[in-house]
Amino acid sequence: MQNSIRCIASIAAVLAMGWQEARATPPAVELKVPVEYYKLQNGLRVVLSQDHTAPTVCVAVYYRIGFRIEPKDRTGFAHLFEHMMFQGSQNLGKMEFIKLVQQNGGILNGSTRFDFTNYFEILPSNKLETALWAEADRMNGLAVTEDNLKNQQGVVGNEVKGAVINRPYGGFPWLDMPQYANSNWYNAHNFYGELRDIEAATLTEVQSFFKTYYAPNNAALAIVGDFDPVQARQMVEKYFGGIKQSQLPAVPDLAEPKQEKEKRASKVDALAQRPAIAIAYHMPERNTPEYYAMGLIDQILVEGDDSLEYQELVQRKGLTAEVEGGINYLGNMFNYKGPMLFMADFKTDPGTSPDTVVTAWDGPIEALRTKLVSKETLDRARVKLRSSLYDSMGAIGGFGLADLLASFALFDDNPTRINTLVSEFEKVTPQLVQKAAQEYLRPENRTVLVLETKSAEGPAAPKKN
Amino acid sequence: MNPQLNIKAIAAVTAACAALLLSAVPCFAQQKQTPPAGGPPKPFTVPAHETYELPNGMKVTLVPYGNLPKVTLSLVVRTGNLNEPAGMPGLADLACKLMKEGTTSKSSKQIAEDSASMGGAITITAGVDESDVDTDVLSEFGPRAAALLADVAEHPLFPESELPRLKNDALRQLSIAKSVPQSMALERFRKILYGDHAYGTVFPTEESINKTTVADIKKYYQGNFGAARAHLYVAGRFDVGEMKTAVATAFGGWAKGPSALINTPKVKAQHVLDVTDRPGAAQSVLLVGLPVPDPTSPDAIPLAVTNALLGGSFGSRITSNIREQKGYTYSPRSEISRRYHDAYWAESADVTTQFTGPSLKEIFREIDRLSKEPPGDTELKGIQRYMSGLFVIQNSSRSALIGQLRNVDFQGLGEDYLKTYVQKINAVVPADVQKQTAEYIKPEAMTIVVVGDKAKISEQLVPFAPAAKQ
Numbered sequence A: 001m002q003n004s005i006r007c008i009a010s011i012a013a014v015l016a017m018g019w020q021e022a023r024a025t026p027p028a029v030e031l032k033v034p035v036e037y038y039k040l041q042n043g044l045r046v047v048l049s050q051d052h053t054a055p056t057v058c059v060a061v062y063y064r065i066g067f068r069i070e071p072k073d074r075t076g077f078a079h080l081f082e083h084m085m086f087q088g089s090q091n092l093g094k095m096e097f098i099k100l101v102q103q104n105g106g107i108l109n110g111s112t113r114f115d116f117t118n119y120f121e122i123l124p125s126n127k128l129e130t131a132l133w134a135e136a137d138r139m140n141g142l143a144v145t146e147d148n149l150k151n152q153q154g155v156v157g158n159e160v161k162g163a164v165i166n167r168p169y170g171g172f173p174w175l176d177m178p179q180y181a182n183s184n185w186y187n188a189h190n191f192y193g194e195l196r197d198i199e200a201a202t203l204t205e206v207q208s209f210f211k212t213y214y215a216p217n218n219a220a221l222a223i224v225g226d227f228d229p230v231q232a233r234q235m236v237e238k239y240f241g242g243i244k245q246s247q248l249p250a251v252p253d254l255a256e257p258k259q260e261k262e263k264r265a266s267k268v269d270a271l272a273q274r275p276a277i278a279i280a281y282h283m284p285e286r287n288t289p290e291y292y293a294m295g296l297i298d299q300i301l302v303e304g305d306d307s308l309e310y311q312e313l314v315q316r317k318g319l320t321a322e323v324e325g326g327i328n329y330l331g332n333m334f335n336y337k338g339p340m341l342f343m344a345d346f347k348t349d350p351g352t353s354p355d356t357v358v359t360a361w362d363g364p365i366e367a368l369r370t371k372l373v374s375k376e377t378l379d380r381a382r383v384k385l386r387s388s389l390y391d392s393m394g395a396i397g398g399f400g401l402a403d404l405l406a407s408f409a410l411f412d413d414n415p416t417r418i419n420t421l422v423s424e425f426e427k428v429t430p431q432l433v434q435k436a437a438q439e440y441l442r443p444e445n446r447t448v449l450v451l452e453t454k455s456a457e458g459p460a461a462p463k464k465n
Numbered sequence B: 001m002n003p004q005l006n007i008k009a010i011a012a013v014t015a016a017c018a019a020l021l022l023s024a025v026p027c028f029a030q031q032k033q034t035p036p037a038g039g040p041p042k043p044f045t046v047p048a049h050e051t052y053e054l055p056n057g058m059k060v061t062l063v064p065y066g067n068l069p070k071v072t073l074s075l076v077v078r079t080g081n082l083n084e085p086a087g088m089p090g091l092a093d094l095a096c097k098l099m100k101e102g103t104t105s106k107s108s109k110q111i112a113e114d115s116a117s118m119g120g121a122i123t124i125t126a127g128v129d130e131s132d133v134d135t136d137v138l139s140e141f142g143p144r145a146a147a148l149l150a151d152v153a154e155h156p157l158f159p160e161s162e163l164p165r166l167k168n169d170a171l172r173q174l175s176i177a178k179s180v181p182q183s184m185a186l187e188r189f190r191k192i193l194y195g196d197h198a199y200g201t202v203f204p205t206e207e208s209i210n211k212t213t214v215a216d217i218k219k220y221y222q223g224n225f226g227a228a229r230a231h232l233y234v235a236g237r238f239d240v241g242e243m244k245t246a247v248a249t250a251f252g253g254w255a256k257g258p259s260a261l262i263n264t265p266k267v268k269a270q271h272v273l274d275v276t277d278r279p280g281a282a283q284s285v286l287l288v289g290l291p292v293p294d295p296t297s298p299d300a301i302p303l304a305v306t307n308a309l310l311g312g313s314f315g316s317r318i319t320s321n322i323r324e325q326k327g328y329t330y331s332p333r334s335e336i337s338r339r340y341h342d343a344y345w346a347e348s349a350d351v352t353t354q355f356t357g358p359s360l361k362e363i364f365r366e367i368d369r370l371s372k373e374p375p376g377d378t379e380l381k382g383i384q385r386y387m388s389g390l391f392v393i394q395n396s397s398r399s400a401l402i403g404q405l406r407n408v409d410f411q412g413l414g415e416d417y418l419k420t421y422v423q424k425i426n427a428v429v430p431a432d433v434q435k436q437t438a439e440y441i442k443p444e445a446m447t448i449v450v451v452g453d454k455a456k457i458s459e460q461l462v463p464f465a466p467a468a469k470q
Helices: A002-022 A077-084 A096-103 A125-140 A146-165 A177-181 A195-200 A203-213 A229-240 A289-301 A308-316 A354-370 A375-393 A396-412 A415-419 A421-426 A430-440 B003-022 B091-099 B108-116 B139-154 B160-177 B181-194 B206-211 B214-224 B240-251 B300-310 B317-325 B353-372 B377-393 B398-411 B417-426 B430-440 B454-464
Strands: A036-039 A045-050 A056-063 A107-112 A117-124 A219-225 A263-269 A276-282 A324-327 A341-347 A446-453 B050-053 B059-064 B070-077 B123-126 B131-138 B230-236 B273-277 B283-291 B333-339 B342-352 B447-452
Touching: A045 A229, A045 A396, A056 A125, A056 A396, A077 A107, A077 A117, A077 A146, A077 A195, A077 A203, A096 A107, A096 A125, A096 B377, A107 B377, A117 A125, A117 A396, A117 B377, A125 A219, A125 A229, A146 A195, A146 A203, A146 B283, A146 B317, A146 B342, A177 A263, A177 A276, A177 A341, A177 A446, A219 A229, A219 A396, A276 A354, A289 A308, A289 A324, A289 A341, A289 A354, A289 A375, A289 A421, A289 A430, A308 A354, A308 B108, A354 A430, A354 A446, A375 A396, A375 A421, A375 A430, A375 B070, A375 B108, A375 B131, A396 A415, A415 A421, B059 B240, B059 B398, B070 B139, B070 B398, B091 B123, B091 B131, B091 B160, B091 B214, B108 B139, B131 B139, B139 B230, B139 B240, B160 B206, B160 B214, B181 B273, B181 B283, B181 B342, B181 B447, B230 B240, B230 B398, B273 B454, B283 B353, B300 B317, B300 B333, B300 B342, B300 B353, B300 B377, B300 B417, B300 B430, B317 B342, B317 B353, B342 B353, B353 B430, B353 B447, B353 B454, B377 B417, B377 B430, B398 B417, B447 B454
Parallel strands: A045 A219, A263 A446, B059 B230, B273 B447
Antiparallel strands: A036 A045, A056 A117, A056 A219, A107 A117, A276 A341, A276 A446, A324 A341, B050 B059, B070 B131, B070 B230, B123 B131, B283 B342, B283 B447, B333 B342
16 A cells, blocks of 8 residues: 555656656756955955855954964964953953853854965854954963963963864874975964964064954954945944054965875774775965865865765765865865865775775776766866856855855955956866866875774774773 | 962063064054944844644745855754664664665665756764755756655665675774764773763774674664654745645655653763773863753753853853963864753863973963853953854754754754743853853863873873872
8 A cells, every 4th residue: 555655656756757858958047146245455355255044144254374384483373372362451350251242142163274264253243343342452472371371371272282183183183184285384284283382382473473463454343244334334444544554474386396206104093993095186376276176076086975975985886974075174275375275084994905995986086087077077067167156255254255255365365266266167178177187186296194003903892880 | 469460461562562673663653443243233133934734744844035145954863872772882873874875766876866957965874863865956856856855765675785885885984083082082082981871882882783684784774764743844945835835746645753862871971081092092082071950941041142152152161361462282172062951061172292291280270260250241241242142153054044943943952942032141140150160060070081102191191080189
């Protein structure tokens, strides 16, 4: 009885699908993001983007100082410094910034990435002025103490322990791989920081770092959400207009030399129960035609369960259950400015040799390098890319959009790029995909990092009391 | 008042002066500005949504929302680990994995490519009480996505050929998950609280994975999947008329299936100290808590306010103490963890090994303080404004909206719940917070789970062992 109902339902479904697929692909629903962009006298880049869907507003301040260019004897300093920005400014003492945002109904956070450090809050939209005042206050100057620093050295030490030291696969491969694949110190150091470096930081260094990099002419402010642009401009001028510029130091040479020989490395993870492998390739320079091609190659190879590597490694070979991968593990393919890696990683089994995995991985790679990709595959990659771009924009409370707009203001001086990105990917041809694959997916351009367990059987199971 | 607060106030002033000396500004010149208050608040109502039932009993909720050209479809089926037969933990998870391996008319590769060509992927996951069949696609493909979702949910093939690979994946994932200290702590905590009830099992076993057959999976599916137990949520940009037609066509023929199983555990607080040894661990993972009134209780909202003030927000008391004052930890938090008509309160924190005992002491000190003295008006008002603002954010994205609505439906909280939530949050008074703490968040009844280096922490933990009390 139940079966026959199922059977009929299934025929109905098939018919419905057939009818749907017979139609031409429906036209894409267009999206045009409103963008207003200008600079204050002191050099602060300001991006406004209205969206009145919800009565909330996101305020995001991006400073163009990431962990790449932190002081050489102070690994992890840029991130430790980020914590200090919550410890006190001229008018807000310790915990007061956090409480100000919370007590006005908002959430906040900050993070340190390759090429920027960001601070943002999402608040009910009537609190825009409160947020701008508070961000301007800490751009104006820090008021932090030895005690604050000592406290945050403890907090950051615990952050590193929790994320890296005390967990299996800690730091793999997002923190490890740049250290193996890159050769320029700026790209290749431990940017979460050695505990001894974190502990050695001084208050004088904190103040000097602030003076050097935390200035309006080294920052972008993005406001996204429900606000009146005329009022917003007035508030921005009122609170940020009087902040002094600084003389910025020259940006060091971040370039990576062209890699001509495959690198292989391994590390032992005493806490891991299963081996893992990561494979990374140096990316073409950002915003070049090959860069956009790599964006689509990422979609074709590793994004989603239709991707070539998922089909190969998971479905056909059963070597792993998930293929993680992408461009910029600490963000996305848009929010960085400097050398970058396209990477993938997967967990395997004790009996599986790394060579088996790499050989399987190379199947789809070689196909891309030797044959033109089909129109169907490339079109699907474009659809996936557009969908994931909208997801990036749609992240919580306007923050996702603010992130892209601030990055494009800081790195390209052009946040209106947000509306032309899709067309850049439309320009990519099968020939360009092949050319990019031939140059950037060369074995000589990659690093293979193998994570080994402590013994073939794995460490002893935890003992119960 | 509290002498401790006075000492802190003095210390804070001294600290501020020290900082100012550093920046070479005389201390007395400091006249702090008051933050601008901002404009009058704008009204907020949860975005309009429509719920209706198909003739076969499946519920549908449509929420047109937002500017981004995307739409999320989430089919929630009332089945999960709760519905597994005895000795088969993980069966629900394996069934979900095998569901993705093809339908009677489509191979797994076709499903993957079809969903990807709409800008999405089909994800099928089993939870304790509910399982999800979801996708999130570009707006122009909304109706087509409904058809694919229905096919996957209604006509799984359950191919024998794929099961060995999925079982091997499950064994690999099990061995990895069991080595993560936070998961180890959760496993102990749930076992102690819920015992043999399904809520007490966090992981499957190697044995249960190994013995699972396609016949087990089919039986589980037939006994638990069906229109009467399903609710489809659609949120984002889509044409309501087209979507309704597509949903009716795609799901209209799904058999009702059996009705949902209700099996709420009777839980008692278990005051024990449970230590799992992890030699050489740089941190101790703490999970400390006890059962509290379930989401349908009139105390649920006052308790949620209490939790936010005590440990559930960045500016909360426990976080201020063990993170911002002491630096023992990075991301401590308390939460009220909920299942069907069931809840527990728990504080979790990864703390530096040498401060394991001191961290517990401070956590209990903050609980004790709140149970003896009501919070100040300003502090409570701040938390209430925080929760009111958070409520807006929690109703301002496709996935968050679905999360809110399905929670109301799942727990049976009623139509008015979201409409009156903010009002109820703001009706809580300081005495309520003290009372909630004293009545429900009782250190002397708590389960204390620690995963850490036993040789280094045993002595620190002596004062917290139940036997050591009194």
